Amino acid sequence: MRAAIARGAGFLALWVVLIGLDPIDLAVGACAAAAATWTSLRLLPPEAGRVRFAVLVALLPRFLWQSVVA
Secondary structure, eight states: OHHHHHHHHHHHHHHHHHTOOOHHHHHHHHHHHHHHHHHHHHHSOOOSOOOOHHHHHHHHHHHHHHHHHO
């Protein structure tokens, strides 16, 4: 349930950043976020595990370099 709430909030936040906070647009965004959350959970179910921050930090230089090159 926590994964669904987090993903739904993320999708809705993305909608608000792209479209705005107009009430009609927000209603459509809530429907779109719900559909995106359902699809996301079906295609990539949540797994038990944890984020390894040391690995993320090790990948950071390559990410930054690839961003500059692109």
